[in-house]
Amino acid sequence: MRKKWNFEVLSYNIMLSPGIILLLIFNVIPLFGLAIAFQDYIPAKGILGSKWVGLDHFKYMFQIPDGIRVTSNTVIIAIAKIIVGIVVPVVFALLLHEIRSRTYKRAVQTIVYMPHFLSWVIVGSIFVSMFSMDGVINAGLRMFGIEPVMFMASNDWFRPILILTDTWKEFGYGAIIYLAALTAIDTNLYEAAAIDGANRFRQLIHITLTGLVPTIILVSALSLGNILNAGFDQVYNMYNPLVYPTADIIDTYVYRMGLVDMQFSLGTAVGFMKSVVSIVLIAISYFLANRFAGYKIF
Numbered sequence: 177m178r179k180k181w182n183f184e185v186l187s188y189n190i191m192l193s194p195g196i197i198l199l200l201i202f203n204v205i206p207l208f209g210l211a212i213a214f215q216d217y218i219p220a221k222g223i224l225g226s227k228w229v230g231l232d233h234f235k236y237m238f239q240i241p242d243g244i245r246v247t248s249n250t251v252i253i254a255i256a257k258i259i260v261g262i263v264v265p266v267v268f269a270l271l272l273h274e275i276r277s278r279t280y281k282r283a284v285q286t287i288v289y290m291p292h293f294l295s296w297v298i299v300g301s302i303f304v305s306m307f308s309m310d311g312v313i314n315a316g317l318r319m320f321g322i323e324p325v326m327f328m329a330s331n332d333w334f335r336p337i338l339i340l341t342d343t344w345k346e347f348g349y350g351a352i353i354y355l356a357a358l359t360a361i362d363t364n365l366y367e368a369a370a371i372d373g374a375n376r377f378r379q380l381i382h383i384t385l386t387g388l389v390p391t392i393i394l395v396s397a398l399s400l401g402n403i404l405n406a407g408f409d410q411v412y413n414m415y416n417p418l419v420y421p422t423a424d425i426i427d428t429y430v431y432r433m434g435l436v437d438m439q440f441s442l443g444t445a446v447g448f449m450k451s452v453v454s455i456v457l458i459a460i461s462y463f464l465a466n467r468f469a470g471y472k473i474f
Contacts, residue, residue, distance in 0.1 A: 213445040233445035250425040253406040256339045258399045264347045269354035270384060288348030300413030303341050304328055329418040342410055354388055361387040397465040401458035404450050426450050
């Protein structure tokens with residue numbers, strides 16, 4: 177029995193080894209590069225030969241106006257995406273749950289979650305074209321005698337466009353978890369409510385929505401860890417220098433500083449600080465998920 181158990185454990189370890197090796201190569205070993213954040217890094221000298229400057233880059237990061245701007249942009253965009261990204265899938269799941277035709281329900285669900293699998297390179301290009309001066313949106317405005325709007329160059333419009341396009345892309349996929357939660361609601365509750373005279377709307381509010389509350393709380397708590405993740409792929413593929421004041425986020429700023437402007441140490445310091453704060457937020461989110469929804473990982 178002992179030998180059989182050892183063989184099973186060994187076989188599982190062998191099965192996991194390719195993933196563990198890839199994790200070590202691409203996620204663990206690169207962590208040694210964080211030393212760049214504490215150095216005046218010069219590529220020709222390397223990490224071992226560059227001058228050590230301690231926390232100078234972190235101090236500079238908090239002194240420059242860009243630091244406050246990109247942080248506020250990131251938090252505002254991320255929180256708006258989290259809120260809208262919870263409300264819209266919940267509403268959609270509730271509406272879809274009320275449809276009695278299974279064929280129609282499955283067809284709608286399949287259609288709306290398909291955009292989730294499209295790359296932001298494709299989706300971003302489509303929306304940039306749609307909202308351009310010669311795009312479909314401005315063409316429609318001209319038909320009604322309204323002056324065209326430079327949506328993609330407007331600091332007033334760009335954030336709402338980011339939030340709405342992200343919601344359009346992800347709400348169908350995000351509704352899956354709520355649709356799964358709806359299937360766990362006891363159907364006898366609806367029958368009892370109908371006998372007591374509750375109409376469909378009251379059943380929706382007092383039974384269906386109430387049954388979703390634990391899932392909504394769980395998703396909301398776990399979303400707290402994404403407050404500093406405003407979506408690099410989307411922003412990078414849609415923004416331009418004209419909307420930097422409202423659209424430049426931490427990830428795009430790190431990309432420009434670290435790779436485009438070759439300020440490797442500053443870019444690493446900003447990214448490192450974001451990672452530390454994200455770890456703290458993730459820990460808080462799991463605590464809240466455990467506290468209010470009984471969710472545990474370990």
